[in-house]
Amino acid sequence: MSETPADAQIQTSNTVNRPGAPLRSAKSGRTKARPADRIFQGLSTGAASLIMVILAGVALFLIVKSVPAITANWSTNPELSTGVTQGHNSFWGYVAPLIWGTVFVSAIGLIIGAPIAIGIALFISHYAPRRIAGVLSYVVDLLAAVPSVVFGLWGIFVIRPFLLPLTAWLNHNLGWIPLFSGQASATGSTVLAGGVVLAVMVIPIITAISREIFLQTPRLHEEAALAMGATKWETIRLAVFPYARSGMISAILLGLGRALGETMAIALIVSPSLIFSLKILTDGENSQTVAANAALNFPDANDLQRDALIGTGLMLFVISFAVNLIARLIVARTGPDAKGRKAKRRVAQLPPSDPTSVLLGDIEGASRSPEGSQRA
Amino acid sequence: MTASSVTRSSVPRGPIVNSLKTGQLPRFIELYTFIGALAVSAGILLAVGFSIVGWLVVAAIVYLVAIGVMSSLVENRRKATDRVVRGLVTVAFLIAMAPLVSTLLTVVERGIGEINWNFISTSTARVFNPKTLVVSVNIGALQSIIGTLIITGIAALISIPIGILTAVYLVEYARKPNWMSRTVTFLVDVMTGIPSIVAGLFAFSLFSLIVGPKAFSGFAAAVALSVLMIPIVVRSSEEMLKLVSIDLREASYALGVSKFATITKIVLPTAIAGLVTGVTLAIARVIGETAPIFMAASFTDNFNSNAFAGPMSTLAVQAYTGYKFPSTDIQGSINSAWGAALLLIFLVVILNLIARLVARFFSPKGLR
């Protein structure tokens, strides 16, 4: 197929109407700053430095507090070899199962919650009738506002008994899968229950942010796609998702942040053990999370044990950082530089005469504009 | 990517299908299919054993398969995918609404009986009868309502301006990542997962250094909540500011508008709905915290409206203690816990409404 006039036209309009690169030079040319400008820049820079000081202060506090417990000999130290920290040889032996548990339980919550949350956000932003969408988005906001202690109580009184039949069924019929193996719970205090409650807690967060982001996608691109005969799903895949990718990942990360740090709901619902376990249907073989463990044991801990629990909190920072780093790498890899290749593959999959393929030139420009602005 | 690369890769394969001329399923097919799926599912489940949850789940699966098959037979694969995705999104929505609505219903159902004017307008009153030695406790929530407003209010006052200004710095001023923006982003990333109890301990230790060992105060708790809140505000605001189209900024600069005015008059108002959502989420996250309040503001049944001295209670704390440390009247305590939980949700709803009004007032006309 040779270059058609239509293609050429799109190409031209791209360069004329979408000034991607020249923007920055135009900006740097404008140097004259007014007093309000300088004050405002000072304010926002000040705020950023303040945050840096506060958060660095917290981090430093944690490190200083936890060092004595991390370096202590856990089997001989009289404070650490009794009570809530007894039976562990070192800090690392104590914290390792907790790290595993935190990642595992949060992952279950996120695996259940994130797809559903994106689904709801799409439903509200693109599928539901306008009037209903307004009401629905309000309901979701409301649910995002339900405090975690309420979810904890709800988990105890509603979700635990509700999941018992499912727990028994899964354990009986699918017990050969490690996830569902073990002695099925009789009380309902399982990782599954914890995961479901976590999922319910992260859904409103992810939904609320994704919805805002989906709503912000340029209407023109979507309308163009629709006008070209793309189905709704193709429109979303081609004109909404590329634009919203970074924001969606941020939304999921904020949800994950809540899941990782969630304290009371997990502490109230899950019956914990400090072990590496894949089982999600048992009473006695559930992994435990860092935050819930700290909340459970803090009250009865002595000074050095408190330091140890703070040390586990420090490990949670490491987890958060690792997760965020991975997510940022994902954003970067699927960002504008990487997108060209992907888009090409998509083109190849589409029926050749399909009008959507013509759209791609435009979508390329669209996806470059918002992400380019972040980069700039 | 150039246009030529598009054309090169789109080599025709197979017959050309014109979607306007090919077959289409009737208009209300999705509704009919769903009703059919419900019936089929009921049939299947009646054979195995009926349960409402199972019925709906099987119906959803039957529906998705049926609509996918029908659409790909009559229409084409693209339309089939579209219909299946539409079904999936709707199912996701329904699945999610079930637990969410269940949460709300549970709280309302169990809490509404507890809420009356007396519960809201008085703080917990304890009466000792020296004749019988009986202590009777009349649980009120006023001390917790005031405590919640004070502690969360101060936390919001600290976190929102700092958080949004930082987001402005990151998006508008630190255009090329410099060491400061990198450090802030790093710390914000790391802090999103901070265990709340640790934040409480940090605030308490900080205030112990300043005011001595009896540092329990609402203000200390507010600082602890700020530590939890700031990363959320920064993260969500940053995302929302990034979404503001660069074209708007360019247009503003092109007209000679200063950067300050561009940010305050163009960027922030455009993003206001998203900013408000982010801030509301952050408030909701911290308003329900218990562990840091215990660490930094201790616990009390007594009324205290002085943010700078003495223990203070919040609604979340009252809900948690009502369940975890019940009085000898266990059912009464648990009921009051649900009552406090419901009040907390009411409070958040009101805050949410105010936030939406603010957003509507400031957002540019005709944007949505």
Add this chain to the structure above:
Amino acid sequence: MKLKNVAAVGAIALVTAIALSSCSSAAPTPKPTKSAATVDLSTLSGTITSGGSSAQANAETAWYTAFEAVATGVTVNYDKSQGSGGGVTNWTGGSYDFAGTDSPLNPAQVTAAAATCGAGGGLDLPVYLSGVAIIFNLPGVTSLNLDSKTLANIFSKKITTWNDPAIAADNPGVTLPSDKITPVVRADGSGTTANFTTYLSETQPSIWTYPVSTAWPVTGESAQQGGSGIVSTVTAGKDTIGYADQSSVGTATQASIQQGTSGSTYVKYSAAGATKAFAQSATTASNGTTGDLTQKIDVTKITDGYPIPLLSYAVVCTQFKDATQAKLTSAYLGFIDSANGQAIAAKNAGAAPLPASILADVTKSLKLVK
């Protein structure tokens, strides 16, 4: 300060109560004790900040309500969310005027207390006597007898079904199901756990080979947060058994526990039983600090009281930085450890009154608090 903010109804009720209380100090209803008589409580004013043991919490609420009704200028804040260990930590850190704890100060804490309180150190004063109740939920079974051996076997997972011969032997005539036993234990560190594991390891050292600990030492059981977590899980579940401080069990079904390690008498918790058990088993074993009243409880010596008593202490500095605060705190603790105070706890929290000899010792020790 509190009065100002209570609504009219509450205020009137309080005023009535105060009026009543001033009447009653003249009327000899409960014997007024020396410690309460020596200080005129109504002249005191200030705030006591305290916290710790949640087992004491209900008794503390009753105590400070009664105390504030007389000492109208005083506000007492007791933070029950901290737990025994947290209470002591906050107290050695100087944040609390006194802390409630289910276990007496250990050597490290005694050292820390000496650093905070000066040369006189800190005192363990017994304030609250109660018991650990064993609760269960077996459909169709309303009363259950258990001996210490069976208890140790159940909680260490050596007996796993309800129709085990050992349980059947204790319960002739009771139809026991063949279902698995679900033991429900504490997920958080707790003084209740420490008392219960002490009982198990002292009565059945060959079966209960786990350490005595505030953290539940056996893995693989259903662990719940707080006594209330155990109570709600046991009552909501089926075939469950758990332990909790008697003040938090509410309407859950209590098992009867064998007195001693042999014999055929099985008892449920009662205040009288706990007092009897305390009298038989407790001896003062001071930790070396003058005036310290740490009690050594040897549960094997209990022959006809409730076999699993729980004693909770208040720990207080001998040397306060602020003399007014010292006067306030010692007046409050004196009020708790008066016959009147113990009767209030018995009435409102099901606690067992401490013997008069202990109360007299506490009065003596409180004179050291300055």
